[in-house]
Amino acid sequence: MSERAKVVVIGGGIAGCSTLYHLTQEGITDVILLERDELTSGTTWHSAAQVTNFGMNQTMVGLKSHSIALYKELSEDPEYPINYHHADGGIRLAETEEQMEAYRHFASMARGMGVEFEVIDAAECARRHPLLVTDGLVGGLWDPLDGDIDPAQLCQALARRARNAGARVIRHRPVTGLTQRSDDSWIVHTEAGDIEAEIIVNAGGYRCNEIGAMMGAILPVASMEHQYFLTEPIKAIEEAGHRMPLIRCPISDYYSRQEKNGLLIGFYEQDCKTWGMDGIDPNFTNALCPDDPERVIETFEGAMARMPAIGEVGIHTIVNGPITYTIDGAPLVGPIPNKRNAFCITGLRAGLGEGGGHGWLLAQMIAHGEACYDTWCIDPRRFTGHASVELTALKAIEDYQNEFRFHYPHEHRPAGRPMKTTPLTPVLAAEGGHFGLVNGWERLEYIKPTPEFEEEHSFRFTNAEEVIGAEVRAVQSGVGLTEVSGFNRFEITGSGAHDFLDRMTCGRLQRCEGRVGLSYLLNHQGMVKGEATIANLPNGRVWFGSAAAAEYHDMDWLMQHRGADEDVQIRSLTNDMTILVIAGPKARDVLSSAARGDWSEEAFKWLAVREAHVGIAPAVVMRVSFSGELAYEIHVP
Template identity: 45%
Template structure:
């Protein structure tokens, strides 16, 4: 075995071999793959091999479709046979909420160029003659679905990589990984050590073991998943074409023809996590004993839906390990705090996602960032709260809900509460409903007195029990005042002799003056938005950078990996020291004035400035800014004082009508102001030009990261622009990734949708074709299968001159 390579990939399943293949295709041929046993010996070899393109996530749909297209041509390209059957699939819906979901996913697929269809029960029967139609509302047709032999496609990827010069070492387990003084990695094996510049952890359900070798915990739980293969079914023996793959999400199983028999794979309620005490050292090409009692109900449901299933005996049962992250999405991207170490593992659906995963991780390595913004798969989306109990609890919950409807405001309970502020119990006693954001519990809305404390789920605003409560919260914040406990803001202190010059090169706009705030954006080399910070310049010429709770490790890495190596800049993460209370509304100055001696008048404390003020026994950093667009302050309070400061604000506010409000109200209020959300409205696929953030850029600066890309984009013409749309919707607002139409042309994509309770209109924030981005342009937005009239509006939609926050 050679002693050096540019890239070492650990793991020889479909994902590792896909990464190897894609790196080789992109010209990186000094690449070595290490596999502890034989290729495919982990979860790959026993996978069912289904290849859906369907997904509730925009980018997961993209990379699953990429996989299916790759597999269509791979056999011929690398001259290796692959059994790949594109049969199409039918997904069944037995209720209207499921049909709403199908309509939305169909719209997403068509935007990506995939011709999904909605089917009536009779149309489903035409395509699947053995189907019983009791309790059916309709269904969805995915023409690209099918199945593939997992081992064959993996071997094809491996052959393609070898043919291009990449190297594979089988039966070569990794026993250790260490960082060398020159910045390279040493990967140890029984066959010797190999040094490399870059390591890719593609070790599947052993991904956490590899992460532990570099001192990290990667939240992975291994679940037992069973599917059964029947003996021959007489009705299938004489068919000229195979049946479409059938998925019954409401009863949680898939059913697929396999030769003359059927494969049935349920996701059962008795979800079973395995290997709680660690993975056996030599577990490869192995299965567990079957446990069909867990599946009895699902087998009965499937037999009732497709009676020919009952006519066949069981030929074999596959019960094998599948890795799960807390949200069921894999880890693809940089490891936190480690340069040139990437994770690409924990795939619950690795066969259909393997092609796209290899493409994405190769682009990270070769180009610095992938084509698609894959933040939803970034390993750093989970931080220190995601321990083994958390991931196991979430994996069980997720497995049980694998086919559940993806409601937009579902706040599942497993793994909670993980992180809470001292105000949490106070709000809970007041009837707060909570959601977890970056691990932190935040109030979403407050149950009015006398109303049952439960949360309805629906795609439709008109069908949930919290709409009126949120509307009242919005009204009170706009007319009086509200307070919100916003735990978890990410905070970094940047200082040093080189801090000012370095930050100026990193942001695309201007740095603030002393005591002032600015909203600033850091870009990638391709010009896309990587980070959004509120920056405060302190009197000592240090800077406080504040960003979203979810970005804690992402933003810390971005700062640390780009800072000068000469020691002129230091970065300190101070997130855990502080909580934040948002006090906003026309009465907020009078309320805060009762409990501090600081002058809060405009001349002394102007908008977009910050001061340290005393409240009770605490010194509080008060920042005159907020995410709802009202007169108000963010009060950044040392965590040990947060509860007491909250009580003082609450007591002072009672004669002014102060209320608690939640995240749902904040979202409605920020939509009216057209405030963007990081990784919803903003991402690295969109530049500040596309995001209509021109006022936050300074192209006259000598240099900043991403400037050349922006100048190129300006020369070539900005193809899309971010605009607010006012939609004439009826009881339902535009879900994330709804399509925007100009006649028959699909010309845009919604990134945030909701109801503006102050203006009384449905709002969609969207990226649309630049020539249509003029206020007043008439368009349509597709919501749950129906198109509604919409008009481009001028931002902001409420208080256009920003008089209220300046008041």
């Protein structure tokens, strides 16, 4: 007879243990965690295990703050205390005023989440960390709650609390297959028998795509080899009388923290290396990659220049193990695209530091359908069909090489580009187009004034401000033409199409042929889930247009709520057509020269009056197919 559970979590590292614990906190105690070996036997056991408040947006700051509060509570549990150094503090160094400006930006952003950072000068950096030399140093960002934790103890403590709440942890039970039933529940196949589950969670770490393959899902996760050294005892540390703060150095791409009376020093070398691209040995468990110190020599020399005491002692241990990355460096936490009752929590490159928060948010999604924070920055559906294995590897390398470098607003890094283009992309490029990225699509941002123009990224206005301002003024007084590539275009047909959309959106759905309206989709808590432009076309067709970034998200939401007995078909035309926008007071002149029909203001006023009397609107649709054919449809009743 099969075992049963409401939720089965696959993977016993920090991701799985945190999810298991937080599910019980949300009232779901009928949970089984399956681990193929021992808890923490994947990446978790060799983690450098640093815990910081620093995050690139408020969601990441919030979930890291949750992790810190949770870990502190666990460390003070009299029945099962764990080792957690949570008040050593940490400094992110800076060698330029631009870096200091960015630190002030992040300190301000974090303050909105109740987190206090301090921007300090070079002398204060050296006072707080006596091993530092200040040559070329401008200052740094101080996090008073930076620290480190014992990975194995943390996961055991989370599992212990989950067991006490009624959850089960089963070790040495590999998953061999996953089968989804017609009611969207799952059968989890193992060597010791099947488990029936309503919901499954892929927390497989660097084996997440082995689990994904069992359900026909590919996750954009790649592994990188990551090395850190453990030094012999350092006299200055032994004599300091206090623990050394953590250091993260974007100048030389290293980090360090105290380990006993020595240092743990980790590297993000430029000559980095992917891992497991050709498959992973089934026996790779509680294991490491071969030592490769030559690869990090240059980075190590930079660390010694900043902290000369390192060069006075030996290295007694080298740790080289895989850590996971996604295309943009942020993890995948949430629903698996195009699947029902399937979630993932993987790609946690800083898993120990933020895993408590990730499991917290995922448990809320599973239990309530939503989390208390905006989780789009970690939603697995933010990547779509462009997220190939090759692209993931290229972007993982790029992100690894930029680990401590800021990702500025409007900065679109080059690895893997171009990903998705249209027939107009080379036309716009020939005009000097500068492109950004939206869901992999190359989208025109502005026309460069000269071929040599390069935008200087910053958290303030950049040198592109005047270029963009001139374009805005040109549209205000004349006309502008651009392409909006990747904007979602779902065609919804069937006798129940309008009733379905009317149920899905708040407000009254326009039903007259030719009418176009803006609609909002709400979740069950009445919060905005999405925004869509609904266009009623001839023959009962409806076009649903929404943001390019939301392609998988919106399709999932619509398909999830389509009734089994509804005559509703949803087909994506997103990759079949692109969109041109013509704007400005002279837009009518351009259209009149390029297309048949009367585009004058008087003609539109007449149609508007006629619509008011007979309730029928004109429809004007301009589209460009990817075959290059330009077509205008003008429907005037």
